[in-house]
Amino acid sequence: MNLTLHVWRQANAAAPGRMERYDARNVSEDMSFLEMLDVVNEQLIAESKEPIAFEHDCREGICGSCGFMVNGVAHGPQRGTTVCQLHMRHFKDGEELYLEPWRATAFPVLKDLVVDRGALDRIIAAGGYVSVRTGSAPDGNAISVPKEAADISMDAAACIGCGACVAACPNAAAALFTGAKISHLGTLPQGQAERSRRALRMVEQLSLEDFGACTNIGECEAACPKQIPIEMIARMNHDHLKAAWQTRGARKSGGGE
Amino acid sequence: MKLDSRIPSGPIEQAWDQARFDMKLVNPANKRKFNVIVVGSGLAGGSAAASLGELGYNVKCFCFQDSPRRAHSIAAQGGINAAKNYQNDGDSIYRLFYDTVKGGDFRAREYNVYRLAQNSVNIIDQCVAQGVPFAREYGGALANRSFGGAQVSRTFYARGQTGQQLLLGAYQALEAQVDAGSVKMYTRTEMLDLVIINGKARGIITRNLVTGQIESHAADAVILATGGYGNVFYLSTNAKGSNCTAIWRAHKRGAAFANPCFTQIHPTCIPVSGDYQSKLTLMSESLRNDGRIWVPLKGGDKRSPSQIPENERDYYLERRYPSFGNLVPRDVASRAAKAVCDEGRGVGETGLGVYLDFADSIKRLGKNAIEERYGNLFEMYNRITGEDPYTQPMRIYPAIHYTMGGLWVDYQLMSTIPGMFVLGEANFSDHGANRLGASALMQGLSDGYFVIPYTLGNYLASNKLEKVDTSAPEFAATTKEVNDTIARMLSIKGKRTVSSYHRELGKIMWDNCGMGRNAEGLTKAIQQIQALRQEYWQNVNVPGSGADLNQQLENAGRVADFLELGELMCRDALARNESCGGHFREEYQTEEGEAMRDDENFQYAAAWEYGGENAEPILNKEPLEFKYVHPAQRSYK
Ligand SMILES: Cc1cc2nc3c(=O)[nH]c(=O)nc-3n(C[C@H](O)[C@H](O)[C@H](O)COP(=O)(O)OP(=O)(O)OC[C@H]3O[C@@H](n4cnc5c(N)ncnc54)[C@H](O)[C@@H]3O)c2cc1C
Ligand code: SF4
Ligand code: FES
Numbered sequence: 001m002n003l004t005l006h007v008w009r010q011a012n013a014a015a016p017g018r019m020e021r022y023d024a025r026n027v028s029e030d031m032s033f034l035e036m037l038d039v040v041n042e043q044l045i046a047e048s049k050e051p052i053a054f055e056h057d058c059r060e061g062i063c064g065s066c067g068f069m070v071n072g073v074a075h076g077p078q079r080g081t082t083v084c085q086l087h088m089r090h091f092k093d094g095e096e097l098y099l100e101p102w103r104a105t106a107f108p109v110l111k112d113l114v115v116d117r118g119a120l121d122r123i124i125a126a127g128g129y130v131s132v133r134t135g136s137a138p139d140g141n142a143i144s145v146p147k148e149a150a151d152i153s154m155d156a157a158a159c160i161g162c163g164a165c166v167a168a169c170p171n172a173a174a175a176l177f178t179g180a181k182i183s184h185l186g187t188l189p190q191g192q193a194e195r196s197r198r199a200l201r202m203v204e205q206l207s208l209e210d211f212g213a214c215t216n217i218g219e220c221e222a223a224c225p226k227q228i229p230i231e232m233i234a235r236m237n238h239d240h241l242k243a244a245w246q247t248r249g250a251r252k253s254g255g256g257e
Numbered sequence: 258m259k260l261d262s263r264i265p266s267g268p269i270e271q272a273w274d275q276a277r278f279d280m281k282l283v284n285p286a287n288k289r290k291f292n293v294i295v296v297g298s299g300l301a302g303g304s305a306a307a308s309l310g311e312l313g314y315n316v317k318c319f320c321f322q323d324s325p326r327r328a329h330s331i332a333a334q335g336g337i338n339a340a341k342n343y344q345n346d347g348d349s350i351y352r353l354f355y356d357t358v359k360g361g362d363f364r365a366r367e368y369n370v371y372r373l374a375q376n377s378v379n380i381i382d383q384c385v386a387q388g389v390p391f392a393r394e395y396g397g398a399l400a401n402r403s404f405g406g407a408q409v410s411r412t413f414y415a416r417g418q419t420g421q422q423l424l425l426g427a428y429q430a431l432e433a434q435v436d437a438g439s440v441k442m443y444t445r446t447e448m449l450d451l452v453i454i455n456g457k458a459r460g461i462i463t464r465n466l467v468t469g470q471i472e473s474h475a476a477d478a479v480i481l482a483t484g485g486y487g488n489v490f491y492l493s494t495n496a497k498g499s500n501c502t503a504i505w506r507a508h509k510r511g512a513a514f515a516n517p518c519f520t521q522i523h524p525t526c527i528p529v530s531g532d533y534q535s536k537l538t539l540m541s542e543s544l545r546n547d548g549r550i551w552v553p554l555k556g557g558d559k560r561s562p563s564q565i566p567e568n569e570r571d572y573y574l575e576r577r578y579p580s581f582g583n584l585v586p587r588d589v590a591s592r593a594a595k596a597v598c599d600e601g602r603g604v605g606e607t608g609l610g611v612y613l614d615f616a617d618s619i620k621r622l623g624k625n626a627i628e629e630r631y632g633n634l635f636e637m638y639n640r641i642t643g644e645d646p647y648t649q650p651m652r653i654y655p656a657i658h659y660t661m662g663g664l665w666v667d668y669q670l671m672s673t674i675p676g677m678f679v680l681g682e683a684n685f686s687d688h689g690a691n692r693l694g695a696s697a698l699m700q701g702l703s704d705g706y707f708v709i710p711y712t713l714g715n716y717l718a719s720n721k722l723e724k725v726d727t728s729a730p731e732f733a734a735t736t737k738e739v740n741d742t743i744a745r746m747l748s749i750k751g752k753r754t755v756s757s758y759h760r761e762l763g764k765i766m767w768d769n770c771g772m773g774r775n776a777e778g779l780t781k782a783i784q785q786i787q788a789l790r791q792e793y794w795q796n797v798n799v800p801g802s803g804a805d806l807n808q809q810l811e812n813a814g815r816v817a818d819f820l821e822l823g824e825l826m827c828r829d830a831l832a833r834n835e836s837c838g839g840h841f842r843e844e845y846q847t848e849e850g851e852a853m854r855d856d857e858n859f860q861y862a863a864a865w866e867y868g869g870e871n872a873e874p875i876l877n878k879e880p881l882e883f884k885y886v887h888p889a890q891r892s893y894k
Contacts (some may be wrong), residue, residue, distance in 0.1 A: 012805055030530045032641075037535055038756075045754050045800055045809070053808055055323065057496040061538050061637065062421055063327040078640075085640050110467055111806045118444070121324050125436040129429035130388045133377065134308040134706050137386035141343060144397030154390040154415060157422060161326055190388045 001027050001095035005040065007052055008100045011114075013108050019098070023051075029089035033076060034059060034066065036088055051236040053112040061085040061225065064160030067167070068113040069100040074223040076165035082225040084164065102167035106174070106210040117163045120177060126182040126205035127198040130190050150188050156183035158226045168223030171212030174218040178202050179236035180228050186239055196243035203240045258513060258866050260879045263667040264368045269885055270870030273372045276668070277711050281611040281718035287810065288313035289439075291717050292476040294461055296448045296503055298325030300420070300698055301681025302482030303427035304705030310434030312710055317445045317474060321466060321498060321811075326428040329484055329496040330701065334541035334634065336402060336412035337698040339377040344401050348409040350374045355886055357696060360406040361661075361689020362838035363888040364516070364862070366881060368668060369686050373696075376703040381413055385704055391415050402630075404694035405542050405894075406586035412695045414536075417541055417633045417809020423698055427705070432527060446472075447811065449739045451479065451507045451677065454731045458677035458723070460740050462732070466811060469804040471736055471743075473727035476712060478676045481507060482705065485660040485682035487520065489819045489826065490771070491763025493657035494526060494539040501822050502673025504664050504683050513864035513877060514670040515665035515685035517822065518830035520667065521692055522772050523658035524590035526643055528610040537656040538641060540613070540634055542694045545583045547618035547627065548651070550574050550590075551624045552611050556601035562612055573597055573755060581893040585703055588691045588839045588852075589893060591655035595772050598654075605652045614650035627705070648703050655772060659697060661688040661839065662829075665864040669712035670704060673864075675720070678713065680704035745805045746813050748784040755813045758793050760818070762786065762823055770827050775843045779831040783824055790820040825865060825874055832876060835859045856888050 003024040010017030024040050031039075034056050041051035057065040061082040068083060070076035075083045078090055090098070099113060109116040145153075157180070165176040182199055185191030191198070214233060221230040265272040283291065298320040306318040320328060340353040353374040358365060381399070381880050385391065391413050392400040401410040410652040415422035434440040445466040451458040452473070460475040486501035487493040508514045527542045551572045553565055573593055575582045585593075594611050597603065604610045619627050624647060628635070635646045642652075663685040670678045670686070681701040688696065769782035793816070801807045836845040836852035837859070845853040861878040868874045 028533065030643075031533055032535070035533045035535050038535055042754055042756065045798060048800070050800055051809060053806060057322060057327055057498045058329065058332045059497060060332055060538055061640075062418065063322070063329070063331045063496060065322060066326075081640060081708065085637070087640065087643070089643060099673055114806065117323060121326075121432060121435075121442075121444075124326075124429060125432040127436075129433045131433060132383070132386040132430075134311060134383060134430075134710065136306075137379075137382040138380040140341065140385040140391075141398050144387060145393050146397050147393045147395050150390050150393040153388075154422075157390050157415075157425065158418065160331075160421075161324065184390065185388050188388050188390065190386055222821050 001031070001088070001091065003027055003091065004096045006096065006098045007112070009052070009112055010109050011111065013110055017109065027088050029087070031088045032059065032084060033086040033088065034084050053114050055114050056084055059084040062160060064162040067102060067162045067164055069102070069167065071098050074102070075225050080225060080227045102163055104166050104172035106172060107163060107166065119211070120161050120174070122209065123174065123178055123202055123205050124170045124181060127194065128185070128203035130185060131194060143189055145188060153184050153187045156180045156187070156228065156232055159228050160226055162225060164223045164225060165220035166211065168219040169212065170217060170219065171215060173214040174206055174211045175214035175233045175236065176224060176228055176230065178206055181233035182239055183232045183235040186235065195239060195242060196246055199239035199243045200238065200247065203236070258673060258864070258875070258877045259665060260513070260665070260673070260877055262366065263669055264366065265668065269368060269371045272368055272892055273375060280711055280715035283718045285313060285716045289315055290536045291315060292317070293478050293480065293713065293800050294474055294476040295319070295482060296461065297328065297482035297484065297681070297683070298428070298431065299328035299330035299482060299484055299681060300424055300427055300701030301705045302480070303328065303424065303431050304702050305480055305482060305680055306440050307427060307430035307434050308710045309713065310437070310439035313439065314469045316434070316440040317443060317476070318440055319446050319463060321445065321447045323443065323444055325431055325442060326425060328424060329499050330424045330494060330698070331421045333698055334417045334539065335404065335543040336414035336419045336695045337380070337423060338411050338693070338695040339381045339413060339699065340374055340405070340411060341378055341381060343399060344410045344544060346409045348411050350378070352409065353377060353411065356407050357687070357693055358689070358886045359891060360691055360693040362691055362852070362891060363689065363856065363860065363883060364519070364837055364881065365687055365689030365747070367883060367885055372708070373687050373700055373703050376707045377699050379707060380699060380702045384423055384426050387430060387643055389415060389422045402543055403546055403584065405545060405584050405590070406693040409856055412543070414543070417631060420698060423702065446794045448503045449506065449814065450735050451510045452731050452735050453510055453674065454729055457675045459725045460727065460732060462735050463640070467806050468809070471739055473732040473736060475727045475732070477717060477722050478678065480663070480678045480680060480709065481683055482680040482711070483683045485663070485778050486822060487660050490535050490753045490766045491759050492529065492534060492656040492767070494523060494537050497536060500818070502818045503813050504679070504824055505818040507664065507672070507674065507677060508868050510623070510674065511675060512674050513665040513866050514662070514825060515862050515864045516662040516829065517826045517865065518770065518833065518840055519661035519690050520657060520837065521587060521659040521661060522591040524587055524594055524655050525613060525653045526656035527638065528605055528607065528654040537724055538637065539656070539658065540638060540651065540653060542587070544613060544631060544634065547630065548583065548613040548615050549617060550583055550611055550613055552597045552602040552604060562614070570839045571597070571602070578893045585893045586691060586693060591772060594655055594843060610652040610654045612650035613653045615646060619647065657771070659692055661685065661690060661692055665862070669715065670708055671712065671716065676716065678709060680709060690840055701805050743810070746797070746799050746817070747810065749795065749797050749799065751798050753796050753815050754798055755809055758789065758797060759816045759819065761789060762820055763791070766826070767824055773841055773843050774830050776831060779827045782827045786820065786824045786827065791894055793817065793820055828874065829863055829865065832863065833859055854890065860888070
């Protein structure tokens with residue numbers, strides 16, 4: 001099949017960007033979307049033009065490197081699929097495709113389709129962990145975890161940190177990403193000791209970055225390639241509210257003389 | 258070159274305890290005065306940086322991705338081994354040790370492997386405490402599955418995303434240290450060279466992949482945990498960015514490269530579908546627990562699998578290896594698949610594929626149970642091929658997956674360059690000539706969490722290290738070399754793209770240094786690679802400049818290094834006149850086509866020393882001793 005691509009080209013963070021038109025010819029339906037772009041890039045290099053920069057690594061839908069908008073949809077049209085796992089059999093001959101980077105103030109464009117998602121690391125650094133000294137852990141089976149808790153935790157932990165939820169959200173909020181980590185650790189017995197502090201700090205970090213506020217629109221869930229359910233945001237809000245309440249209580253009872 | 262492996266003497270069961278006791282310690286208050294560089298944030302580098310930061314060292318950690326969480330360890334699917342014996346099925350540290358030495362076809366160090374088996378139990382404890390959501394039984398206890406090359410169930414897993422969950426555990430521990438200020442993380446930063454001062458590793462030169470800035474970093478010790486080099490074959494199950502640059506450039510600065518030709522070919526990957534193919538996707542080996550492998554009995558049988566009756570199918574692994582059946586080790590399973598395809602019995606359009614069939618398991622256990630175990634893998638298969646493995650068998654074929662070879666390290670994980678340590682897949686230490694499934698994750702975490710925190714301290718405490726900063730002339734000299742190489746690459750502006758060379762190299766490697774190797778092919782391959790390399794430096798086209806984000810330039814440097822490493826791999830394969838593990842020399846096989854080892858002449862680790870630009874590399878040998886597991890021909894019959 002043959003396709004027409006309109007791709008966002010931007011030399012660096014400071015430069016202005018624009019859409020450019022390219023032809024993708026003889027695309028096989030067994031190609032992945034990124035393999036289609038590889039072929040376009042080889043052609044561009046042969047014509048002494050600069051290839052399109054896009055991020056990728058595993059090409060298996062697990063590292064979270066890849067991601068851009070295809071016709072306004074994060075990771076393209078197939079639900080629950082990263083753009084590296086999207087195959088060309090889902091497109092028709094003659095289609096026009098518009099490729100744009102994630103659009104969010106918190107994710108500045110570095111070049112073409114590549115953005116800076118460092119804010120997501122900083123959210124994890126603000127308490128998205130269980131503090132445990134290397135070598136100090138008790139036997140693995142000393143902590144029993146009910147299968148249901150392990151399953152919910154795993155559902156949340158499946159987040160690949162791609163940022164599609166932010167890109168899809170009209171407010172550019174990172175609530176699904178943050179809620180997923182808070183739920184992953186908060187549903188396990190190991191995560192209890194730091195549960196309140198974690199929720200407080202991570203939510204605070206969210207507001208320090210340039211993310212918008214969550215208003216429960218739900219676009220994030222639809223865009224998420226790992227189908228992280230929106231209930232993770234409710235879990236985060238629950239933990240955060242409870243923690244905020246507890247610290248207020250603690251201050252009251254502990255303060256004074 | 259002198260190879261001092263520093264293997265402890267004395268009984269193997271107490272060796273690591275004794276070694277730890279004998280090691281010098283760094284006073285807690287002094288730790289923050291030591292600067293340590295960790296290159297790599299995968300399971301090995303991430304766990305090392307987190308643990309060293311926690312101990313109080315001043316750590317800088319580097320990765321080329323935009324976040325440490327994206328290191329290639331994230332892609333590991335199947336699981337991690339540990340000798341917990343939670344299943345009460347007869348497992349023990351000794352048995353895991355035994356299986357690993359035997360699985361490695363008697364080409365690994367016994368003492369290293371024993372330590373690995375010991376550490377395996379602590380790894381599970383550590384990861385559980387971090388909140389890794391391992392699979393559980395209904396009673397709340399940890400669940401296990403079995404993997405190839407073992408007859409006990411000792412593999413721990415988190416659905417089909419074990420590597421992801423273990424890496425997130427290490428990543429979160431790392432970010433906790435970033436938060437605490439003890440680790441500084443440099444993302445999108447690639448190490449391009451090692452700086453040596455007075456014979457010791459004292460720093461690295463990096464390139465900022467966004468701004469193109471070349472920077473110097475000084476330290477008291479350098480740790481490389483940069484992963485495997487399977488992408489020398491172009492098509493592999495590795496991530497696109499996986500490369501050999503850090504270890505190769507360190508090799509050129511004096512680090513011996515051990516057993517470069519020991520590569521693992523994984524039997525269960527999705528077959529190639531076209532020329533544009535950019536990578537191969539693994540279907541976890543755990544599938545062999547419930548899937549049965551077969552091909553039609555007769556060659557050229559083009560019927561659809563459902564129309565081929567039972568008595569016209571050949572379940573060749575079950576037939577040839579009745580006691581291990583579909584669970585034979587990877588090298589054996591891969592070669593068997595190649596053999597049936599060579600006989601013209603392969604399936605699919607290209608004839609390079611065999612069936613992995615779940616029909617019997619679905620009948621026996623129900624679709625739900627299979628979905629629970631492998632749902633995400635089945636989905637991935639469906640996404641890529643458009644076929645439904647619940648109703649028709651998967652098609653699989655072997656692909657390059659893992660590199661057992663790597664930089665030579667002693668028992669303390671130090672390379673032949675003092676002060677430079679190598680962890681994880683980047684070193685050669687524990688898997689011999691073949692790695693058992695679920696053992697790489699174990700090794701990465703053992704190295705990072707439980708070995709380096711001791712051995713690094715020992716190095717720092719027993720050496721007087723003069724103060725060094727980046728104003729030392731060695732930094733300027735190395736920086737100049739790095740800049741010159743980049744400028745040279747950018748100036749060629751020839752006619753062929755970087756990836757066209759990479760593909761061509763990959764084909765030479767796969768045809769001559771892949772599943773089957775012989776002297777004639779290897780000799781030819783060495784010449785072809787030399788010619789290709791020469792052409793590369795005259796005719797490659799690297800567009801753009803070095804002063805900004807330039808993915809073609811990044812790749813050009815990596816391919817240039819692969820073009821050198823590929824030759825060394827062929828030389829190593831040519832020098833090893835025996836078949837062992839993943840190294841199958843066609844001249845050395847039994848009548849039934851099984852590998853024929855030659856312990857008398859080749860029971861050693863080959864540690865290659867760089868000879869210089871146009872000189873041949875020098876082979877050094879570290880003899881291997883087997884005091885506990887007696888070398889025998891591996892039998893999985
Ligand atoms: C698809 C797949 C599935 C697997 N499944 C399993 C499994 O189920 N069980 C198992 O035990 N093993 C499995 N393995 C093997 C295992 O995942 C790897 O061997 C292991 O994760 C390697 O870890 P590492 O820390 O050594 O390297 P990696 O995780 O590859 O990390 C390398 C790090 O080095 C950095 N880096 C590299 N070069 C440079 C440079 N020049 N400058 C700066 N940074 C650099 C990278 O950014 C990265 O952070 C699998 C492998 C693959 C490919
Ligand atoms: S929640 Fe989903 S969309 Fe958001 S970062 Fe995680 S995987 Fe990506
Ligand atoms: S490239 Fe790793 S998720 Fe797409």
